[in-house]
Structure formats: C-alpha cells, structure tokens
Amino acid sequence: MTDLERRQDRSPVPSGWDYAPAPEARDIVTLEERYGLYVGGDLVEPRSGEYFPTLDPSREEPLAEVAQAGKEDVDLAVRAARDAFENGWSDISPAERAKYLFRIARILQERSREFAVLESLNGGKPIRESRDVDLPLSAAHFFYYAGWADKLEYAFPHRRPKPIGVAGQIIPWNFPLLMLAWKVAPALAAGNTVVLKPAETTPLSALLFADVLRQAELPPGVVNIITGDGSTGAELVKNEGVDKIAFTGSTEVGKAIQRELAGTGKKLTLELGGKAANIIFDDAALDQAVEGIVNGIYFNQGHVCCAGSRLLVQESIYEPVIEKLKQRLRTLRVGDPLDKNTDVGAINSKQQLDKIKELVASGEEEGAEIYQPPCRLPEKGYWFVPTVFTNVAQSYRIAQEEIFGPVLSVLTFRTPDEAVEKANNTPYGLSAGVWTEKGSRILSIAQRLRAGVIWANTYNRFDPTSPFGGYKESGFGREGGLHGLEPYLELDDSETRGG
Ligand code: NAI
Ligand code: MG
Numbered sequence: 101m102t103d104l105e106r107r108q109d110r111s112p113v114p115s116g117w118d119y120a121p122a123p124e125a126r127d128i129v130t131l132e133e134r135y136g137l138y139v140g141g142d143l144v145e146p147r148s149g150e151y152f153p154t155l156d157p158s159r160e161e162p163l164a165e166v167a168q169a170g171k172e173d174v175d176l177a178v179r180a181a182r183d184a185f186e187n188g189w190s191d192i193s194p195a196e197r198a199k200y201l202f203r204i205a206r207i208l209q210e211r212s213r214e215f216a217v218l219e220s221l222n223g224g225k226p227i228r229e230s231r232d233v234d235l236p237l238s239a240a241h242f243f244y245y246a247g248w249a250d251k252l253e254y255a256f257p258h259r260r261p262k263p264i265g266v267a268g269q270i271i272p273w274n275f276p277l278l279m280l281a282w283k284v285a286p287a288l289a290a291g292n293t294v295v296l297k298p299a300e301t302t303p304l305s306a307l308l309f310a311d312v313l314r315q316a317e318l319p320p321g322v323v324n325i326i327t328g329d330g331s332t333g334a335e336l337v338k339n340e341g342v343d344k345i346a347f348t349g350s351t352e353v354g355k356a357i358q359r360e361l362a363g364t365g366k367k368l369t370l371e372l373g374g375k376a377a378n379i380i381f382d383d384a385a386l387d388q389a390v391e392g393i394v395n396g397i398y399f400n401q402g403h404v405c406c407a408g409s410r411l412l413v414q415e416s417i418y419e420p421v422i423e424k425l426k427q428r429l430r431t432l433r434v435g436d437p438l439d440k441n442t443d444v445g446a447i448n449s450k451q452q453l454d455k456i457k458e459l460v461a462s463g464e465e466e467g468a469e470i471y472q473p474p475c476r477l478p479e480k481g482y483w484f485v486p487t488v489f490t491n492v493a494q495s496y497r498i499a500q501e502e503i504f505g506p507v508l509s510v511l512t513f514r515t516p517d518e519a520v521e522k523a524n525n526t527p528y529g530l531s532a533g534v535w536t537e538k539g540s541r542i543l544s545i546a547q548r549l550r551a552g553v554i555w556a557n558t559y560n561r562f563d564p565t566s567p568f569g570g571y572k573e574s575g576f577g578r579e580g581g582l583h584g585l586e587p588y589l590e591l592d593d594s595e596t597r598g599g
Pocket of ligand 1: 270271272273274297298299300328329330331332333334335337348349350351353354356357371372373374404405452455502503504
C-alpha cells in the first residue's frame, strides 16, 4: 500500500504515477568473449591480430572484443565474395536465391527477441523500439526482396537485369541490423555477393546475423562480415575486387568515398545526413502533430538521418504547440534501454555525446532559448536530456548542422511560401513532414520541398516497399522498393523497347 493513500472516506488512490521497473531479460543473449571475422562461411581470426572492445553505452561497460580488420583481412573477405559469386551464387536459379532470403527472414522473426535485446545492449536504443521497429522491419526487408529475386525480368522489362558482382557495404550505428537488412537483402536478391562492414560501436548484431546465415545454410562466402573502424571501411572502398559500394553515414565520409571512387567505374550509392523540416500548419490536428514532433526527433535518441530536427510552426499556433510539446516532454522516460517503459535510451557513444553537447552549447551561445524537462539521468553511461530550442535563427548552427541527438530547433513561419523557403534552406534534402487538414496543401507543399521522403500527418514511418534516399548533400541512390534493386543490377538497354 505504499503508493496508495486514503483520501477522506473515498477509496484508495495512487499518490504517484511512477512506473515500476519492467526490465527485459538480458540472458536470452549469449556473448562470446571475443569475435573473429566472418569470412567464407567461418568466423576466423583477423590476420591483423588486432581486437578492440565494444561497449554497452548505457553502462560504459565492455560487452566483448571484436576484430579490427586490416588490409589483408579485407582482401580475404573480398576474395571469398568473388569466389562465391563466380562459383555458384550468380548462376543458381533466382527462385533458389529467394529461398535463402525467405529463410533468413523467418529466422530473424524466430530469433527477434534475442536480436532486439542485443541491439539495445550494444547500441543503447530502447527495447520498445528495437523490438517493435528494428526487428520487424529487418525481417520485412528480407521477405520483400525475397519476393523480387525471381521477378527481376518483370521489374525491369526489356532490360536484361544482371548482377554486378561483389558489393562492399558500409553501415552506421543508429540502426545496425536494419541498415544491414536494407543493404544485404537487395544485393542478394539481385544475385550479388557481399562484404559488409558494420560500425565500430555496434558490431554485435551483425556478428549474430552471421549465425543466422549459417542456420539458413547460405553458401559460404556469399555474405562476409568484417568488423573494424573507418580505416577498415576505407580499405573496402579502395579494394579493386569490389564492384559497388553502398554507404550510409556522415556526409563528410560520403564525400571522401565519392572522391576516392571517381573514375574507377565502381558503382556507388550514398545515404548521408539530414536536417529535416517538420512543418505544422495552423489547421493541423495539434495533439497528433505534437506526437509526430516527438516521434520525429526523440525516436532513437534523435540518431536518425531523417529526424524532424527543425520544427517549423505557423506563427498563429506557436504558443499552444510549444506549450503542449513541453508538457509532453515532461512525460518522456529517459533511462535503461532494456526497460520496456523507456522512451529515450542512451546516446550511442562518447564521441556522439560530445558532438551533441558541443552543438547544444553553440545554440545557447548564439542566443537560442533552451528547454529541458526535469529528468534524473543514470550516473554511468552516455545520456542526454530531450531538449527543445526556441528563438532559433536560421543562421544558428543548431538550425544548420545535423546534431544527430535528441535536440529540436524550433522556427516559425507565416505563409506556405515562407515555410517552403525555410524548409529548403539547408544543404541537405533527405526528408520532411507536413501537418495540415488540407489534402491539396499537402500535395502542393510536397511538390516544392526538395526532399527524398515526405511524410504527411505522420513521421518516421518506414516500409520496405517504399524507396528511401536523398537529394543534395543527403546523397544519391535509393534503398527500398523496386528502386532499391537498381543499384545492384547491370541493366542492359541495348534491347530496344517494343522491338
Ligand atoms: P561515419 O560516417 O564516420 O561512420 C559511418 C560508417 O562509415 C562506419 O561504419 C565507419 O566505420 C565508416 N567509416 C568511417 N570513415 C570511413 C572512411 N574514411 N571510409 C570508409 N568508411 C568509413 O559517421 P560517425 O563518425 O559515426 O558519425 C558522425 C556523424 O555522421 C553523426 O554525428 C551524424 O551526424 C552522421 N551520421 C549519419 C548517419 C546516417 O544515417 N545518415 C549515420 C551515422 C552518422
Ligand atoms: Mg566518423
């Protein structure tokens, strides 16, 4: 009865609404002390002889050691992939290829709890998100591309689709397994083989995925997984045996890769940063919009390339929106990623936390007004309180640069033209949100926004059938949908249409 109190003669009522801890069991995950590289169907020791620890960012505790692949290791992985491509994988029937993809999808579903816990342990994201978003979507990507494997001729009629060869794929730490799925599924469906490099802070779900590949009896060498930092990624980009590079990460590294590949004939797709506008018109359903704003920027601690990090509010509703938003922020629960009630988990790394802190300090210095709800943070680990900046000018760094953390910058506008102008005033062009009752306004605004993905009256929704990718400094090429197959195919145009 500690939480209950008697009020005069009425029945007992709770005196507080604190949530009891609801921890997800951690023991479903078995970790090795040390992991090698997954090359040619086996976990092998790195030729480099080097390892580094990977952490649980919510406790700053090491979880395991992983290999730091060097040049020789990258060479071996690429050779294994080339071998697998030439000796079997590119020739087996497309329906047979589909079978492996379906198997992988089903195994991911069967082992989804294990993967969700591992993803939250190694990356810091709330278990609610890894369980309800990352895992279902990862499986869905494999199911979706499994369906295309034997239908490529229909997907690209009269164009004789052929696989490219060996795909080098470099992924970031914000959605480790999901980015793996986005890259591996279309590559295999199109008949390529893969060398994948996960991010240095979140390698564990990719290494567990190697076990899924074994379970699915995927032929050795079709997918190889090499861990390491940026230097491993750079070796993979340079490697002459690679026919295509797919990269998701920072604009800075994306530009360096593009320079490196200029003139080599290797294919390239880049999915880089963003600074998306989430635009709220005065006729929008405000409570729904506030939920969309929160989901847009605090989902996955704001470690989201398409995050709605610039809120554009029509001036006439500025006050009620900010009031409701602050109220909602006070109810967000920040803490243990493995607690099922947690809304905002740990920041992925010390490096990312430092970057967030630096940009937030710049916002305060430049004159923006900061709001952070009262919040007790755990003592150890990397944490940042959900933050809103008002009084933000377009020239401030917090309105220009990608923060990649739980930090929202609020700007206002009066007319639809002004909203479009401000939304497009960024070097990026990945995503945007529009909130209004009027269907016609949604269409007219969406046409004028220079962004690859535009959500209307919702935000951060993903589906494997829908292409995703950016304009300008957000990169080029599309992942997902039919479009996502194209970068993995040689499409011969010589056979003329209707001939
Ligand atoms: P990053 O771009 O350095 O890392 C992403 C991946 O690229 C990792 O696997 C990394 O090992 C690899 N990499 C690093 N340098 C490389 C190189 N020279 N050649 C080939 N591969 C290389 O991103 P980082 O440093 O982790 O984050 C910095 C910022 O980048 C973040 O604060 C955020 O703004 C942005 N970012 C954007 C992402 C997105 O989804 N578009 C994902 C991750 C970061
Ligand atoms: Mg970096």
